[in-house]
Amino acid sequence: MEKIYPVLIVIAGLILVYILWCLTEPFILDQDKVTLRKSSSDKSLNKRILIKRLPMTDSNVNGKPDLRFFFFSDIHAEWCPVNASRLCSAIRKAHGSTPLDAVIFGGDLITYHKNSAMGYKYLNKVSECCKELGIPFYGISGNHDWALEDAAGSAGFTSIDNKTVDLRSHEDGKRIVLAGISDTGRKHRVWQQMPVSSCEAPVILAVHDPDAFIHLDPSNRPDIMLSGHLHGGQMKFPFRIEFTVLRKHDKLPNMGAVQGVYDISGTTLFISRGLGCGILPFRFLSMPEATVVEIFV
Numbered sequence: 001m002e003k004i005y006p007v008l009i010v011i012a013g014l015i016l017v018y019i020l021w022c023l024t025e026p027f028i029l030d031q032d033k034v035t036l037r038k039s040s041s042d043k044s045l046n047k048r049i050l051i052k053r054l055p056m057t058d059s060n061v062n063g064k065p066d067l068r069f070f071f072f073s074d075i076h077a078e079w080c081p082v083n084a085s086r087l088c089s090a091i092r093k094a095h096g097s098t099p100l101d102a103v104i105f106g107g108d109l110i111t112y113h114k115n116s117a118m119g120y121k122y123l124n125k126v127s128e129c130c131k132e133l134g135i136p137f138y139g140i141s142g143n144h145d146w147a148l149e150d151a152a153g154s155a156g157f158t159s160i161d162n163k164t165v166d167l168r169s170h171e172d173g174k175r176i177v178l179a180g181i182s183d184t185g186r187k188h189r190v191w192q193q194m195p196v197s198s199c200e201a202p203v204i205l206a207v208h209d210p211d212a213f214i215h216l217d218p219s220n221r222p223d224i225m226l227s228g229h230l231h232g233g234q235m236k237f238p239f240r241i242e243f244t245v246l247r248k249h250d251k252l253p254n255m256g257a258v259q260g261v262y263d264i265s266g267t268t269l270f271i272s273r274g275l276g277c278g279i280l281p282f283r284f285l286s287m288p289e290a291t292v293v294e295i296f297v
């Protein structure tokens, strides 16, 4: 019996280290960069959803990007150890090297709507920082935000839910459309369609849940899409049970698209791991992320 004690002590030690790491990882901000290029495949020919993993930075792109964004998602302000000051510092740093065209929030201000004030406080600080730097601050709703009335007005950003904004390329001055789609929440889910159609200009879509792509009219899909929602799984488990068992309802992650960049039937999709923690204050192998997005269309 006594021989088993050292084994139990080692197991208990490993469990303790694991728990400590899960509590520590939410504090580590990954300030990364992604280059998103318009796909060369024909969107209209792909009726079946085809997913291909792409690198975060594309070595084939040269020169100045058409647009440069700062994208972050999923604050879940009840437990977001990456506070607004740190996020503002990341925005300042990104804007300092080459000017940003916009800061875009990808939805999920809070986990529970009774805590909306925490989310508003967080985003108002980001809004102040954007105003000071002269950067437009846009946002969309997430599935946890459906009960918030005028979240954008209270949090200090411009909502692009089911709206579009016209932008101009730095490279050649051409028109580029930034579109947004709202999230109606899981309980009363309505999958919205693109707020723009028959558009000659390249279209960039910000939508919280990447599964929205599956429900878009195949003849009217965006060129580039920015999403969040999945938290990169938040806690990685063997055999991907965070998705195969715990998030069976999420289609794209169960088809292989969880975090990072993908070509999905001719649309270039970026899925952010987000910043905060939903429900449990843990992350494991899925650290918080805020991203400089360089667009080449």
Ligand SMILES: [Fe+2]
Pocket: 074, 076, 108, 142, 229, 230, 231, 274, 278
């Ligand atoms: Fe979320």
